[in-house]
Amino acid sequence: xxxxxxxxxxxxxxxxxxxxxxxxxxxxxxxxxxxxxxxxxxxxxxxxxxxxxxxxxxxxxxxxxxxxxxxxxxxxxxxxxxxxxxxxxxxxxxxxxxxxxxxxxxxxxxxxxxxxxxxxxxxxxxxxxxxxxxxxxxxxxxxxxxxxxxxxxxxxxxxxxxxxxxxxxxxxxxxxxxxxxxxxxxxxxxxxxxxxxxxxxxxxxxxxxxxxxxxxxxxxxxxxxxxxxxxxxxxxxxxxxxxxxxxxxxxxxxxxxxxxxxxxxxxxxxxxxxxxxxxxxxxxxxxxxxxxxxxxxxxxxxxxxxxxxxxxxxxxxxxxxxxxxx
Amino acid sequence: xxxxxxxxxxxxxxxxxxxxxxxxxxxxxxxxxxxxxxxxxxxxxxxxxxxxxxxxxxxxxxxxxxxxxxxxxxxxxxxxxxxxxxxxxxxxxxxxxxxxxxxxxxxxxxxxxxxxxxxxxxxxxxxxxxxxxxxxxxxxxxxxxxx
Amino acid sequence: xxxxxxxxxxxxxxxxxxxxxxxxxxxxxxxxxxxxxxxxxxxxxxxxxxxxxxxxxxxxxxxxxxxxxxxxxxxxxxxxxxxxxxxxxxxxxxxxxxxxxxxxxxxxxxxxxxxxxxxxxxxxxxxxxxxxxxxxxxxxxxxxxxxxxxxxxxxxxxxxxxxxxxxxxxxxxxxxxxxxxxxxxxxxxxxxxxxxxxxxxxxxxxxxxxxxxxxxxxxxxxxxxxxxxxxxxxxxxxxxxxxxxxxxxxxxxxxxxxxxxxxxxxxxxxxxxxxxxxxxxxxxxxxxxxxxxxxxxxxxxxxxxxxxxxxxxxxxxxxxxxxxxxxxxxxxxxxxxxxxxxxxxxxxxxxxxxxxxxxxxxxxxxxxxxxxxxxxxxxxxxxxxxxxxxxxxxxxxxxxxxxxxxxxxxxxxxxxxxxxxxxxxxxxxxxxxxxxxxxxxxxxxxxxxxxxxxxxxxxxxxxxxxxxxxxxxxxxxxxxxxxxxxxxxxxxxxxxxxxxx
Numbered sequence: 001x002x003x004x005x006x007x008x009x010x011x012x013x014x015x016x017x018x019x020x021x022x023x024x025x026x027x028x029x030x031x032x033x034x035x036x037x038x039x040x041x042x043x044x045x046x047x048x049x050x051x052x053x054x055x056x057x058x059x060x061x062x063x064x065x066x067x068x069x070x071x072x073x074x075x076x077x078x079x080x081x082x083x084x085x086x087x088x089x090x091x092x093x094x095x096x097x098x099x100x101x102x103x104x105x106x107x108x109x110x111x112x113x114x115x116x117x118x119x120x121x122x123x124x125x126x127x128x129x130x131x132x133x134x135x136x137x138x139x140x141x142x143x144x145x146x147x148x149x150x151x152x153x154x155x156x157x158x159x160x161x162x163x164x165x166x167x168x169x170x171x172x173x174x175x176x177x178x179x180x181x182x183x184x185x186x187x188x189x190x191x192x193x194x195x196x197x198x199x200x201x202x203x204x205x206x207x208x209x210x211x212x213x214x215x216x217x218x219x220x221x222x223x224x225x226x227x228x229x230x231x232x233x234x235x236x237x238x239x240x241x242x243x244x245x246x247x248x249x250x251x252x253x254x255x256x257x258x259x260x261x262x263x264x265x266x267x268x269x270x271x272x273x274x275x276x277x278x279x280x281x282x283x284x285x286x287x288x289x290x291x292x293x294x295x296x297x298x299x300x301x302x303x304x305x306x307x308x309x310x311x312x313x314x315x316x317x318x319x320x321x322x323x324x325x326x
Numbered sequence: 327x328x329x330x331x332x333x334x335x336x337x338x339x340x341x342x343x344x345x346x347x348x349x350x351x352x353x354x355x356x357x358x359x360x361x362x363x364x365x366x367x368x369x370x371x372x373x374x375x376x377x378x379x380x381x382x383x384x385x386x387x388x389x390x391x392x393x394x395x396x397x398x399x400x401x402x403x404x405x406x407x408x409x410x411x412x413x414x415x416x417x418x419x420x421x422x423x424x425x426x427x428x429x430x431x432x433x434x435x436x437x438x439x440x441x442x443x444x445x446x447x448x449x450x451x452x453x454x455x456x457x458x459x460x461x462x463x464x465x466x467x468x469x470x471x472x473x
Numbered sequence: 474x475x476x477x478x479x480x481x482x483x484x485x486x487x488x489x490x491x492x493x494x495x496x497x498x499x500x501x502x503x504x505x506x507x508x509x510x511x512x513x514x515x516x517x518x519x520x521x522x523x524x525x526x527x528x529x530x531x532x533x534x535x536x537x538x539x540x541x542x543x544x545x546x547x548x549x550x551x552x553x554x555x556x557x558x559x560x561x562x563x564x565x566x567x568x569x570x571x572x573x574x575x576x577x578x579x580x581x582x583x584x585x586x587x588x589x590x591x592x593x594x595x596x597x598x599x600x601x602x603x604x605x606x607x608x609x610x611x612x613x614x615x616x617x618x619x620x621x622x623x624x625x626x627x628x629x630x631x632x633x634x635x636x637x638x639x640x641x642x643x644x645x646x647x648x649x650x651x652x653x654x655x656x657x658x659x660x661x662x663x664x665x666x667x668x669x670x671x672x673x674x675x676x677x678x679x680x681x682x683x684x685x686x687x688x689x690x691x692x693x694x695x696x697x698x699x700x701x702x703x704x705x706x707x708x709x710x711x712x713x714x715x716x717x718x719x720x721x722x723x724x725x726x727x728x729x730x731x732x733x734x735x736x737x738x739x740x741x742x743x744x745x746x747x748x749x750x751x752x753x754x755x756x757x758x759x760x761x762x763x764x765x766x767x768x769x770x771x772x773x774x775x776x777x778x779x780x781x782x783x784x785x786x787x788x789x790x791x792x793x794x795x796x797x798x799x800x801x802x803x804x805x806x807x808x809x810x811x812x813x814x815x816x817x818x819x820x821x822x823x824x825x826x827x828x829x830x831x832x833x834x835x836x837x838x839x840x841x842x843x844x845x846x847x848x849x850x851x852x853x854x855x856x857x858x859x860x861x862x863x864x865x866x867x868x869x870x871x872x873x874x875x876x877x878x879x880x881x882x883x884x885x886x887x888x889x890x891x892x893x894x895x896x897x898x899x900x901x902x903x904x905x906x907x908x909x910x911x912x913x914x915x916x917x918x919x920x921x922x923x924x925x926x927x928x929x930x931x932x933x934x935x936x937x938x939x940x941x942x943x944x945x946x947x948x949x950x951x952x953x954x955x956x957x958x959x960x961x962x963x964x965x966x967x968x969x970x971x972x973x974x
Contacts, residue, residue: 068882072671156931185661197798199616200617212817216819286526352666356658364929366665369922373650373918383640430871448865448868464516
C-alpha cells in the first residue's frame, strides 16, 4: 500500500516537474547550451558546430559551447545526450552515419535515432566525388569500368573505414557497374587521400570538401559526383546519372537534434535560433568555404529526411550484402 | 652454490604466460584468415602465443635469480585506489569540488604520519584552484558543484 | 637568393605587432597545456579556433601553430620533474629525465631539453624552408609496404630501450601490442578485445596508458618510502643548470641526430613526434659507447628525443601544407582552420600563398626563440616544485592526472583506466619489467598490423613486395642489423660471465 502511494506520488511529482519545464519555455535557455559533437575536435562537422555555436550565442542570450565526446561511432555521445535532462540545453550533432546509416550497419544500437531524438533542423549537406589520379589514364567512369573488367580485382578503392559512406557507396558502385573493386579500409580521410595521391590505391569516393581541394591542386580528377545535378564548384565533373547510373545520389548531412522528450515549445525555439544562426551571412560564408552546402529545415522536414535516409541506407546495406557489425 | 626457487619471478612469469594464452584464446575467436590475407584473429593469436612463450623463457631464466622479494606495501595502493574511485564517482554526481576533496583526502591516507590540517588545507586550495583553472579557464565540461 | 628574399618578406609579416603578440599568446598557452597531462594541444587549439575567425588568417595560423609547438616544450617539464608524461613523446623524456631529477640535476635536464628542443625545431624549419615540396613528393612514395617495414624497424630498435633484462623488455613489447589490439579492427571493422564496453571500441587511450604506467606507478612506488627527491640550494642555482663543456660535447651530436630523425618522421604523414622520439632515443642507446648509462640519467637520453619531437612537430607542417594531408589530429584541426579562412592546403599552397607560408616559417623561429627565453628563467621556478613536501605534492599530481585524463574524452572511464595501468606499472616496477617497451609496442604494434594487412590486401597476398620496394628493403635490412649488433655484445657478455665463474 505504502509502496503504491509513494509510486503515485513520484508519478505526480514527475508530471508536475514536466509541466514546470514546459511552462518555462518562455525563459529558455536558462543556462549555457551544449552542442555535443560525437567526434574528436577537428574535421568538418566539429568545425561547423563551432561556427554555428559562436553565431548563436547572441540570439539565445546564453553561451553555446561545443563538447566533444568521441567514441563508438557516435553511440557514446548519443547515449550521453539522452542521459541529460531533456530541457533543450543539450543538443546532439547528428550525421548520416550516427543517425541513419548506423541503424543498418550495426547489429544493434543502444538507442533509436528516430524515436529517441527530435531532429531540430538540418545544418548542411555534402556529397561524395569519385576521385582518381590525373596520371592514372582514366578519364571517365567508362575507362574505369573497362579497366576493372580487363583485370578483375585489380582496382582498389580506399575509404575511411568499414561501414562508412565512402565504403558503402563504393560497394554499391561496384555492384551496379558489375565490376569487382577491392575495398581497402583506412583510419581516416587523410590516410586515404595520402595513399591515393601516392598511387598506392586507385580510386576513392571522397567527401566533396576534400575532393574540391584535391582537384584544385591539379593532380586529381573527379570522374563523377554522387548528386542529382552537377555542383557549381565542380562544373566539369559529371553526375553518376549522366554516366548511366540512375538514382545514384548520396548525401552526407549533419543535423542538430535533441532528446525527443524535449518540450515542443523549446524544440521550436531551438529550431528558430539554429536556423537563424546557420543562415546568417558569416556562417554561410565559412561553411561554404569548407565546400559543403548550407541547408536548414523545419522540424517536420528534418524528421522526414531522417526517415528517408534510414530507409535509403537500409536498402544500401541490403544491396551490397554488407554484414552488420557487432 | 644453488639458490632456492625465486617464487616471485616465477609468479610474474606465470602471470605473463596466462595473459598470453588469454589473448591467443580470445583472438582465436575472430577469423584467422589465410596466408596472404590475414584476418582479424591472426595477429592477436601470434602476439598472445609470443607473450606466453616469453613468459616461459623468463621463468626458465629467472627461476633461480637472486632478485630480492618485491616490496609491495598495501597502504599506498589502497589509498590511491580509493582516491581515484572517489574522484570518479563523486565528480560525476556532485561536481569537481567535492570530487577533488575526496581524492586528496583519501589518497593522503597513504603516507604516514597523517597530517589532517595540511591535508584539509591542500584539499580546499586544490578544489578551488582546479575549479577555476579547469572548468572556468579550460572549459572542461564537468559541473563545479551540484547536489 | 630567392630563399633569403622570401624569408625577409616572411619576417616582415611575422614581426608585425599583432603577429608577435599572438605568437606569444600561442606559445604561452601551448606551454601551459603541455605541462598538464592529458590536456593536449588539440583541445587548446580547438578552443582557440573560434577566436581566430576574426583574425587575419596568417596571424590565426601563427597562433594555432604556436600552441602546438609550445606544448612540446611544456610536455617535457612534468616528465623530467615528476615522471608524468603530458603526452606520448614526453614519455621518452621520462626515461632519462626523471633519473636526472632524482640525482638532483633537474635543472640541467630541463636546460638541455629546452636547448635541444630549440635546435631540433630550428633544424626542421630549415628543412621546411628549403625542401618542403621535394620532401612532400618523397613522402608520397611511402605506402603501406614502406610503413610496415618502418614500424617493424621501430619495434626492433626500440625493444631494448630500457634498463634491465632484454627478455623482459621483449615480453613487455608483446604485452603492449596485445593491449593495443583492443578496439575496432580497421581492416574488417570487427570489434576486438572490447569485452562489450562501448568505450573500448576506439581502443585504450594512449595518454591514460602512459600517465598510468609512468606517473601513477611512480607515485605508488614513492609514497611512504621517503624516496622523493631532495632539493638543495645547489640544484636550483643557475650554475647547476648550464651544462659543462664535457656535457655539451656529449649532447651536440645526439641533438643533431635527433633533429634529422625528427625531421624525417615529421615529414611522413604516417609517423609523427611520438615515433620520432622513440627512434631518436633508440638510436642514441644503440650507438652509445656505454648503453648501460641510458635509463640511469644519461643527458643524451633527454637531448635526442626532445630535439626529435620538436623537429617532428615543425616538419609536420610539410605534408599538411604542401600536400593537404594532416599527419595527426592536431594538424587536422589546423588544416580545418585554414579551410575556414578559404585557404586550401595542397601542392599549390606555397605558390598561391607565399606571404602566409613564409610568414608562418618566420614565426616558427620567432616562437621558438620566445619559448627559449620564456623557459630558461622559468626552470628555476619549476625545479622548486620539488621542494614541496611529498605528502602535499602527490595528491596534487593525482588530481592533475585525473582531471587531465578525464578531459581527453570527457569520460570518467579513462580515469579508471589510469588507475588500472598505474597498478600494472607499480607491479611491473616491483618485478623489474620495464614500461617503455610496453608503450612502444602499444603504439607501433597496431600500426604494424594495419599496414601489413593493407599492404597484403593491395598486393594480393604477395609477400615479396616488402623486399622488392627499395625503401622497405632498406628499413628491413636496418632492422636485421640492429637485431644482430646487441646480440653479439650479449653473447660475448654471457660468455665472459661463464668463463670467469
